[in-house]
Amino acid sequence: MGMMTIHKADDFRGYSPSLVKCLALLKGIPDASEIEQLRLKYGCTCGRCVGGFLSPRMHLSLRRESASCSDYLEDFLGVGPEFFLNPPIPGGVGSQHVPNSIKRQMMGDISLCLGYRDLLLTFMKLSEEEVVPNATNFLARAELASSGRQCNGIEEEEEEDGERDALPECRNDLEYGFVSRMCGYETVSLVGTNFGAESLFDY
Structure with a gap:
């Protein structure tokens, strides 16, 4: 294999500065801009990855998933908080990511359920913009969700x-x-399917 290096995708930290410089020369962009360098560093092959690593197709999948979960929450909050422990659709709101201790608190406090909905609405708002959905951007936009904005349906997102x-x-x-790791979240693995071959919330 000579000097060839094989990267395990989830452990990939980006190519070294010297390799990025070499790639830029090979692509004919010796004076690559900052975003071009990031895209080279993180293996972007479409030339449109946000932050150098978040591709347009994944961006769309994130938006669809957050819209779907937000709609689901809006539909079933009227049933009562108990649906968090026994949702009509298992994992339908990504509640498998909520610790059991918090779920039990949700059973007696609808405001926690509303807060969880607002988290999803904030994530959806982020995924509508060309920004990385990390903690900094999430907190900067948290007020948008709590201002009462409603999700109008996954149909609008899917088209x-x-x-x-x-x-x-x-x-x-x-x-x-x-x-996930680049955004500062816990590393996850893909096992489910929702949109084509993709699913964010089914691990």
Whole structure:
């Protein structure tokens, strides 16, 4: 294999500065901008990754998932907080990521359920913009969700399957563990399917 280096995707930390410089020269962009350097560093092959690593197709999947979960919460909050422990659709609101101790508190406090909904609405708002959904951007936009903004349905987000097909393919399209870590979240792995081959909340 000579000097070839093989990276395990979830453990990838980006190419070294010297390799990024070499890639820039090979691509004919010796004076690469900061975002171009980030895209080279993190293996972007579409030329449109936000932050160098969040591809347009993954961006769309994140938006669809957060919209779906927000709609689900809005529909079932009227049933009562107990649906968090026994949701009609297992894992339908990503509640498997909520510690059991917090779920039990939700049973007696609807405000916690509303807060969880606002978290999802904030994430959805972030995914509508071309920004990295990390803690800094999340906190900066938290007020937008708590201001009473309602999600109008996953139908608005999906529109048609052609929306995803119209976006460029990228090496980073399915690198959920890598992107999760880059955003500052716990590394996750993909096991479920929702939108094509993708799912963010089914681990």
